[in-house]
Amino acid sequence: MSMAAEETKNPEAAAIDNVAAIFGVTGLVGKVLARKLISTPKWKVYGIARAPDHQIIPIDQSSSNFHFIQCDLLNPLETQKRLPLLQDVTHVFWVTWASQYQLDSIECCDQNRAMMSNALDAILPGAMALRHVSLQTGMKHYVSLQGPFDEIEEARYYNEESPRVNPSYNFYYVLEDLLKERLHGKIGWSVHRPGLLIGSSSRTLYNFMGSLCVYGSICKHLNLPFVFGGTKKCWEETCIDGSDARLVADQHIWAATNVDLDDHSNTFNAINGPSFTWREIWKAVAEKLGVQVSEEHTFSEDFWYSKAMADKQQVWEQIVAEKGLVETEMDNLANWDFLDVLFRCPVKILGTREKVDGLGFTVRYKTVDSIMYWIDCMRDEKLIP
Numbered sequence: 001m002s003m004a005a006e007e008t009k010n011p012e013a014a015a016i017d018n019v020a021a022i023f024g025v026t027g028l029v030g031k032v033l034a035r036k037l038i039s040t041p042k043w044k045v046y047g048i049a050r051a052p053d054h055q056i057i058p059i060d061q062s063s064s065n066f067h068f069i070q071c072d073l074l075n076p077l078e079t080q081k082r083l084p085l086l087q088d089v090t091h092v093f094w095v096t097w098a099s100q101y102q103l104d105s106i107e108c109c110d111q112n113r114a115m116m117s118n119a120l121d122a123i124l125p126g127a128m129a130l131r132h133v134s135l136q137t138g139m140k141h142y143v144s145l146q147g148p149f150d151e152i153e154e155a156r157y158y159n160e161e162s163p164r165v166n167p168s169y170n171f172y173y174v175l176e177d178l179l180k181e182r183l184h185g186k187i188g189w190s191v192h193r194p195g196l197l198i199g200s201s202s203r204t205l206y207n208f209m210g211s212l213c214v215y216g217s218i219c220k221h222l223n224l225p226f227v228f229g230g231t232k233k234c235w236e237e238t239c240i241d242g243s244d245a246r247l248v249a250d251q252h253i254w255a256a257t258n259v260d261l262d263d264h265s266n267t268f269n270a271i272n273g274p275s276f277t278w279r280e281i282w283k284a285v286a287e288k289l290g291v292q293v294s295e296e297h298t299f300s301e302d303f304w305y306s307k308a309m310a311d312k313q314q315v316w317e318q319i320v321a322e323k324g325l326v327e328t329e330m331d332n333l334a335n336w337d338f339l340d341v342l343f344r345c346p347v348k349i350l351g352t353r354e355k356v357d358g359l360g361f362t363v364r365y366k367t368v369d370s371i372m373y374w375i376d377c378m379r380d381e382k383l384i385p
């Protein structure tokens with residue numbers, strides 16, 4: 001059959017310019033990427049994860065340009081069997097990671113290398129039209145959380161050329177090096193480094209919005225004060241960048257489709273822009289979640305989420321049932337140890353946006369606005385009341 005005859009038979013095929021493979025499609029950024037790309041007829045989208053999520057697209061749109069592929073990327077045989085389907089892929093988005101081992105451990109590096117190698121081994125031989133691989137890592141590229149930490153260290157703003165931390169086992173370095181080794185001189189690639197991701201997912205280990213919203217919902221339900229439990233420094237000073245999942249998704253698409261990149265300029269911080277402190281936004285967040293804050297009870301160095309929330313699983317079950325929410329266990333959304341570490345982080349992890357600004361990527365959000373937006377989204381998805 002001629003190309004023209006094929007296009008008449010399937011007019012949708014004629015309009016498609018790009019074919020995306022989103023690895024980690026049910027995660028914080030994967031979901032947004034999928035929704036953005038599916039909403040334009042120019043993209044066909046393959047989404048890969050271990051389990052489907054029917055909130056990515058409404059179930060009744062099963063004839064859309066979205067194709068879910070269930071695959072455990074840590075299983076090389078399964079990956080070899082399921083991914084060669086992706087022969088028409090033009091753009092890969094790597095927004096996943098293997099989280100079984102402790103960050104900064106050699107095992108974590110090995111596992112993440114194996115996961116990406118499995119995927120590349122399965123798709124590279126057949127994907128003849130592949131043009132770009134977009135990798136998501138993070139601002140932890142610039143710091144080690146293992147110390148020692150200098151108490152009086154001033155805030156430092158890392159740009160993309162800031163050196164790797166040495167010696168350190170950081171799986172971000174391993175993934176960057178692997179892409180360079182496998183793609184250099186053949187296929188374009190870029191790296192995106194978000195700060196604290198602000199988005200919605202029930203498949204995320206380090207889920208800030210899930211943790212914040214479950215905590216707020218429990219406070220409201222039990223009439224407890226909404227406390228910031230952490231260090232004075234984290235409460236009062238600018239310590240971390242917010243990264244709206246919409247911004248990070250837009251930046252992936254922008255770099256994958258619009259910029260001529262070479263190995264020296266393909267790494268980008270992916271951060272909201274305007275800085276913030278938890279102290280200046282806490283009251284607005286509390287009001288949005290419908291919980292009370294009082295000057296006296298708001299900030300506490302002695303309050304640990306992992307202790308205060310340890311016995312609240314049943315309270316969450318009750319909230320889910322009473323409010324008719326999508327069924328989740330508390331720890332599908334909330335990670336109390338993560339919140340404890342985040343609000344007690346001994347180092348400031350802050351970046352500059354000069355590089356993307358200079359190249360014309362204009363998307364910016366105020367972090368408090370990102371938080372408000374994603375609370376509304378999680379309510380719309382019936383993940384929280």
Ligand SMILES: NC(=O)c1ccc[n+]([C@@H]2O[C@H](COP(=O)([O-])OP(=O)(O)OC[C@H]3O[C@@H](n4cnc5c(N)ncnc54)[C@H](OP(=O)(O)O)[C@@H]3O)[C@@H](O)[C@H]2O)c1
Nearest residue numbers: 024025026027028049050051072073096097138197204206
């Ligand atoms: N979370 C943050 O705040 C944050 C901040 C800065 C940087 N980062 C970095 O961003 C990158 C992505 O992390 P994220 O937090 O955005 O992702 P995430 O929301 O945790 O999503 C992970 C995705 O990968 C899938 N997945 C996990 N293991 C898999 C496997 N073995 N096979 C197939 N799919 C698998 C998950 O779905 P299933 O579980 O259903 O398979 C999910 O779709 C990481 O490098 C992370 O360090 C994250």
